[in-house]
Amino acid sequence: MIMNHPQPLLLRLTQRVSLVTQILIGIVAGTLLAVVAPEAAQSVGLLGDLFVSALKAVAPILVFVLVLSSIANHKQGSQTNIKPILALYLVGTFIAALTAVLMSFIFPTTLVLALDAAEATPPEGIAEVLHTLLFQVVDNPVNALLTGNFIGILAWAIGLGMVLRQGSESSKHVFRDISNGVSSIVRLVIRLAPLGIFGLVASTIAATGFDALWGYARLLAVLIGSMLIIALVMNPLIVFFKIRRNPYPLVFKCLRESGVTAFFTRSSAANIPVNMDLCKRLDLHEDTYSVSIPLGATINMGGAAITITVLTLAAVHTLGIDVDLGTALLLSLIASVSACGASGVAGGSLLLIPLACSLFGISNEVAMQVVAVGFIIGVLQDSAETGLNSSTDVLFTAAACRAEENKA
Numbered sequence: 200m201i202m203n204h205p206q207p208l209l210l211r212l213t214q215r216v217s218l219v220t221q222i223l224i225g226i227v228a229g230t231l232l233a234v235v236a237p238e239a240a241q242s243v244g245l246l247g248d249l250f251v252s253a254l255k256a257v258a259p260i261l262v263f264v265l266v267l268s269s270i271a272n273h274k275q276g277s278q279t280n281i282k283p284i285l286a287l288y289l290v291g292t293f294i295a296a297l298t299a300v301l302m303s304f305i306f307p308t309t310l311v312l313a314l315d316a317a318e319a320t321p322p323e324g325i326a327e328v329l330h331t332l333l334f335q336v337v338d339n340p341v342n343a344l345l346t347g348n349f350i351g352i353l354a355w356a357i358g359l360g361m362v363l364r365q366g367s368e369s370s371k372h373v374f375r376d377i378s379n380g381v382s383s384i385v386r387l388v389i390r391l392a393p394l395g396i397f398g399l400v401a402s403t404i405a406a407t408g409f410d411a412l413w414g415y416a417r418l419l420a421v422l423i424g425s426m427l428i429i430a431l432v433m434n435p436l437i438v439f440f441k442i443r444r445n446p447y448p449l450v451f452k453c454l455r456e457s458g459v460t461a462f463f464t465r466s467s468a469a470n471i472p473v474n475m476d477l478c479k480r481l482d483l484h485e486d487t488y489s490v491s492i493p494l495g496a497t498i499n500m501g502g503a504a505i506t507i508t509v510l511t512l513a514a515v516h517t518l519g520i521d522v523d524l525g526t527a528l529l530l531s532l533i534a535s536v537s538a539c540g541a542s543g544v545a546g547g548s549l550l551l552i553p554l555a556c557s558l559f560g561i562s563n564e565v566a567m568q569v570v571a572v573g574f575i576i577g578v579l580q581d582s583a584e585t586g587l588n589s590s591t592d593v594l595f596t597a598a599a600c601r602a603e604e605n606k607a
Contacts, residue, residue: 221393222459229400237405244402247463250395253388254469259344261381261472263356265489268378270360271371280484280599283441284491287595288499291437292538295429295501296531299508302425304527308418308509309517310572347468349493357490382479385472392473396463403578415576418513422580425505426587430454434591438598442605446598453477453594454586461589462582467496470589477593483600491599495592500538502584503548506573507534511555514569520559530558548584549573 233240335343335350343351363370431450438446456477461470471493478488508530515522522530537551552573553566573580 225393225397229397232401233404240401240405243398246398258471262493264378266356267360268374269486269489271363280487283599293535296504296534299425299505300527303512307516308513399463441598442601453590458586458590462586491596498539502587503538504534506548
């Protein structure tokens with residue numbers, strides 16, 4: 200006689216409660232632990248580090264295998280929608296930079312510049328940023344996987360996928376099975392998100408607190424306010440013009456299920472598996488999102504454009520430099536192009552601030568002090584920036600797919 204063993208209570212609860220609810224519980228629990236027992240909170244930070252490391256470890260191989268498999272098994276005549284998604288990425292990033300310019304003029308901020316500049320070397324110009332990106336394309340495939348160079352990973356996956364389209368069905372089936380296996384591992388890692396975010400929240404609050412942020416409250420308000428305007432006003436408008444129906448259910452789903460995890464992991468690369476899993480649950484075309492999501496993690500940088508613009512104009516206002524409309528528009532363009540190349544520069548968006556500051560003749564020494572301010576407020580700035588960037592990847596991918604479905 201076969202006996203049915205009852206499932207443990209904890210397992211039954213995790214199956215009944217949604218993943219987002221579990222993550223919210225983890226956030227609250229981590230905050231409480233940091234307040235009540237800071238030393239214990241520092242210790243559970245290991246859970247967060249393991250979670251982020253697991254996501255970063257699986258992301259490169261996931262992107263490589265999924266893109267390769269999708270292209271190799273691509274059926275002739277099947278629509279991928281990459282061009283409209285790329286257009287949405289570029290338009291969204293430029294609008295984010297323009298919004299940041301307007302917010303900085305309406306609510307001008309000044310800085311008490313830090314005495315110690317960050318020990319880092321910024322790029323000397325946009326040409327250097329683009330040069331770095333170009334060489335990422337031709338990176339050694341093994342090195343690209345080891346270093347998380349998603350531009351190089353995409354280039355090799357697309358190239359091999361195109362070649363394998365001429366291969367045998369058995370070869371294609373092998374890569375399809377490998378893709379499914381890696382996806383299963385990703386789903387297992389994502390199920391651990393509540394524990395990981397619990398550890399991240401607890402250790403971050405216990406280590407940094409928020410005392411250091413109060414001195415930059417106005418600057419943070421302009422930064423976070425600009426990002427909220429993009430997330431809740433401008434992005435929904437872009438999506439509405441694309442799909443011609445209420446965009447907010449899709450917007451809130453992307454913010455809730457992608458933005459929240461990205462906010463706490465503070466890594467677009469680590470959030471790629473989360474975004475791909477969300478795209479699958481939204482029933483989007485795998486040939487589309489397997490390329491658009493890693494591509495978005497590299498060039499869809501609305502949050503980075505806001506950071507570059509707001510901090511640059513804060514330096515401009517601090518030094519009393521006048522800014523005309525033409526220069527403001529040029530700054531928006533430079534911030535947009537620089538943001539698209541942010542992932543190709545060590546330090547991301549913050550180290551591209553000196554590039555934008557050079558437009559106003561601000562010395563590199565002063566600009567690097569602005570970068571130091573950026574590192575101080577990075578606890579919130581970088582989290583909000585990553586949350587906006589990552590959730591927008593899924594939002595624009597879904598919008599392009601829905602628009603194509605409406606045409607059919």
